[in-house]
Amino acid sequence: MTEFFRLIQNENMKIYRRQSAKVMLILLLGLILAAGLIVKTSQPAPKENTHWKQELVQQNQVLEKQQTQVGGNRQAINQIKKTIALNQYRIDHNLKPSGGETLWGFVSGAAGNTVLLISIFTIIVVAGSIASEFDTGTIKLLLIRPVYRTEILLAKYLSSLLFAVLCLVLLFLFSWLIGGLFFGFDGAAEAHLSYTSGVVHQTSWTLAVWKDYLLNGVSLFMMVTVAGLIAAAFRNGGLAIGLSIFMMMGSSIIVTLLSGYSWVKYVLFANLDLTQYASGTPLRSDMTLGFSLVVLAVYYVVIALAGWLFYTRRDIKA
Amino acid sequence: MANEPKKPAVVLEHVTKKFGRKTVIDDLSFKIYGGEVFGFLGPNGAGKTTTIRMIVGLMRMTRGNIFIQGHSVKGDFRQAMRQVGAIVENPEMYKFLTGYQNLVHYARMIPGISKERIGEVVKLVDLEERINEKVKKYSLGMRQRLGLAQALLHHPSVLILDEPTNGLDPQGIHDLRNYLHDLSRREGVAVIVSSHLLSEMQLMCDRIGIIQKGKLLGVETVSQFMEEGGGKVRFTVNDGAKAAQTVKDKLALNPLTVLTDAFELAIAYEKIPVVVDTLVNGGTRIYGVESVTQSLEDRFLEVTGGKQHD
Numbered sequence: 017m018t019e020f021f022r023l024i025q026n027e028n029m030k031i032y033r034r035q036s037a038k039v040m041l042i043l044l045l046g047l048i049l050a051a052g053l054i055v056k057t058s059q060p061a062p063k064e065n066t067h068w069k070q071e072l073v074q075q076n077q078v079l080e081k082q083q084t085q086v087g088g089n090r091q092a093i094n095q096i097k098k099t100i101a102l103n104q105y106r107i108d109h110n111l112k113p114s115g116g117e118t119l120w121g122f123v124s125g126a127a128g129n130t131v132l133l134i135s136i137f138t139i140i141v142v143a144g145s146i147a148s149e150f151d152t153g154t155i156k157l158l159l160i161r162p163v164y165r166t167e168i169l170l171a172k173y174l175s176s177l178l179f180a181v182l183c184l185v186l187l188f189l190f191s192w193l194i195g196g197l198f199f200g201f202d203g204a205a206e207a208h209l210s211y212t213s214g215v216v217h218q219t220s221w222t223l224a225v226w227k228d229y230l231l232n233g234v235s236l237f238m239m240v241t242v243a244g245l246i247a248a249a250f251r252n253g254g255l256a257i258g259l260s261i262f263m264m265m266g267s268s269i270i271v272t273l274l275s276g277y278s279w280v281k282y283v284l285f286a287n288l289d290l291t292q293y294a295s296g297t298p299l300r301s302d303m304t305l306g307f308s309l310v311v312l313a314v315y316y317v318v319i320a321l322a323g324w325l326f327y328t329r330r331d332i333k334a
Numbered sequence: 335m336a337n338e339p340k341k342p343a344v345v346l347e348h349v350t351k352k353f354g355r356k357t358v359i360d361d362l363s364f365k366i367y368g369g370e371v372f373g374f375l376g377p378n379g380a381g382k383t384t385t386i387r388m389i390v391g392l393m394r395m396t397r398g399n400i401f402i403q404g405h406s407v408k409g410d411f412r413q414a415m416r417q418v419g420a421i422v423e424n425p426e427m428y429k430f431l432t433g434y435q436n437l438v439h440y441a442r443m444i445p446g447i448s449k450e451r452i453g454e455v456v457k458l459v460d461l462e463e464r465i466n467e468k469v470k471k472y473s474l475g476m477r478q479r480l481g482l483a484q485a486l487l488h489h490p491s492v493l494i495l496d497e498p499t500n501g502l503d504p505q506g507i508h509d510l511r512n513y514l515h516d517l518s519r520r521e522g523v524a525v526i527v528s529s530h531l532l533s534e535m536q537l538m539c540d541r542i543g544i545i546q547k548g549k550l551l552g553v554e555t556v557s558q559f560m561e562e563g564g565g566k567v568r569f570t571v572n573d574g575a576k577a578a579q580t581v582k583d584k585l586a587l588n589p590l591t592v593l594t595d596a597f598e599l600a601i602a603y604e605k606i607p608v609v610v611d612t613l614v615n616g617g618t619r620i621y622g623v624e625s626v627t628q629s630l631e632d633r634f635l636e637v638t639g640g641k642q643h644d
């Protein structure tokens with residue numbers, strides 16, 4: 017075990033001593049800071065609102081009417097029901113909605129797109145970690161040690177995933193800090209209201225944000241694995257990076273194009289977004305969370321196995 | 335040394351390698367023992383690097399097997415590699431790391447290498463002053479030294495160096511030669527070197543295996559190798575062509591080379607006076623007679639029939 021830990025140490029050293037890792041981390045923090053500045057300067061000054069309860073009551077009355085008008089649109093009705101329930105909860109529990117951006121609002125808003133950016137970074141890291149040693153020729157001195165290729169590949173893969181975890185932790189801490197500095201640390205105690213199957217729960221924001229990271233992380237995890245496979249198969253980092261980012265960006269278009277066919281549910285990209293089950297509106301009505309998890313697991317095993325075979329079985333000609 | 339009934343350090347058994355249909359290594363079998371420096375010799379593209387790659391498990395053999403200290407490279411890779419230190423082709427290291435970080439990296443992959451040992455090998459290859467600089471700033475010779483350092487970290491009992499003198503200065507080559515000699519004699523390490531500097535091998539190696547187009551032409555000790563090629567005598571005369579004609583006509587000997595003022599003959603030592611007499615009687619003036627030891631290089635070209643690229 018300590019032997020494997022040393023392999024991870026090695027791969028970490030090779031990731032973080034490279035210029036590119038430093039650039040990526042600085043870029044990540046810089047973007048969060050920039051987002052904070054933009055939100056801060058563009059939002060109107062929050063005004064003191066003493067009549068918020070009446071306003072919420074009014075809003076709910078309007079929504080009740082709308083609900084009868086939208087007809088059969090399940091998604092719209094769900095959304096309206098949710099807003100009504102949340103408003104009612106605030107009225108009942110005396111939880112005043114904030115006038116503008118808050119600390120947690122910023123943290124949560126930064127999650128989605130930034131996780132996509134972290135996916136891209138991690139794809140770059142894993143592709144570089146696996147493929148670049150073939151370009152530089154260092155693979156030869158790496159693989160003549162009394163260590164199996166499987167262990168080396170696993171160390172490369174895990175250290176890349178650890179890089180993603182580090183980015184997520186940094187994202188969380190830094191967006192919390194920026195959110196606090198720009199929108200007030202008093203917002204740190206704000207309660208998170210969630211709505212599941214008709215009931216409103218009061219939960220912790222930290223949990224809610226990490227759940228969001230995790231749901232977005234499914235796509236990160238799968239696409240990083242795909243990038244690792246391509247890197248191992250073609251021993252070409254650029255190809256692995258280009259192809260997997262292209263697939264990740266194009267996945268929603270691909271799914272939309274194929275959404276008419278019933279077999280779309282077996283396509284990897286149709287199952288990457290697990291939030292479709294949280295919102296109660298899956299791509300196809302015959303898809304469930306369990307179904308998606310099984311599809312993802314099958315894809316994962318096939319991709320990981322193929323990558324492993326490519327890495328461990330072929331001659332080193334570099 | 336080869337005759338001693340000793341356990342071989344490296345054994346190649348009918349090793350064959352094909353790339354597609356092309357047979358690059360053809361049924362190679364030989365043994366290398368601890369305490370000797372074995373030279374692996376052959377023209378460009380003969381298959382030296384491919385053989386080394388198979389010994390260290392970078393390439394699979396199509397047929398045959400390789401054992402290192404009794405451990406099969408195929409079946410017991412970890413134990414086999416535990417014994418081996420190697421440089422394969424160029425010693426490519428991580429350029430964005432310092433020399434020291436590179437060594438730490440390799441040291442982490444084998445249990446039991448202390449900080450002191452790292453310091454020891456750094457000193458050994460004379461890199462103390464520059465070891466904390468990034469490898470991208472190193473010269474070729476310095477990288478070669480660092481390559482040697484990483485190969486020695488774990489006290490391997492088999493040391494494999496693919497063209498180790500490449501990039502070294504004369505002092506470096508001299509030191510390497512002495513060091514490899516010491517290592518084999520004092521610590522009983524089996525050293526395998528491949529090199530294009532044939533004259534180097536002559537000084538460095540105990541035995542030499544010649545490989546050409548993937549086939550082993552023979553394994554001989556350096557002295558055997560030289561003896562077989564011996565008996566060349568150079569006559570410095572006033573007219574090379576005329577003198578050559580004389581020995582051809584009168585003694586039925588075929589000169590190897592004919593120059594304007596000299597010619598060379600492959601004859602036994604005892605025959606020299608006869609040739610001298612014949613030449614003098616024929617009116618040739620002799621300025622010098624010397625026996626020319628054939629260099630390994632000449633001998634090598636003779637055996638392989640000149641440089642052959644494939």
Ligand SMILES: Nc1ncnc2c1ncn2[C@@H]1O[C@H](COP(=O)(O)OP(=O)(O)OP(=O)(O)O)[C@@H](O)[C@H]1O
Pocket residue numbers: 333353358376377378379380381382383384385644
């Ligand atoms: N990956 C490969 N695919 C096909 N043929 C290859 C491959 N690698 C090497 N060869 C061929 O195998 C033969 C032996 O190559 P190798 O590199 O072992 O020669 P070498 O003896 O090390 O030569 P050099 O002295 O130039 O280093 C050459 O004919 C080469 O073209």
Ligand SMILES: [Mg+2]
Pocket residue numbers: 382383384423496
């Ligand atoms: Mg070679």
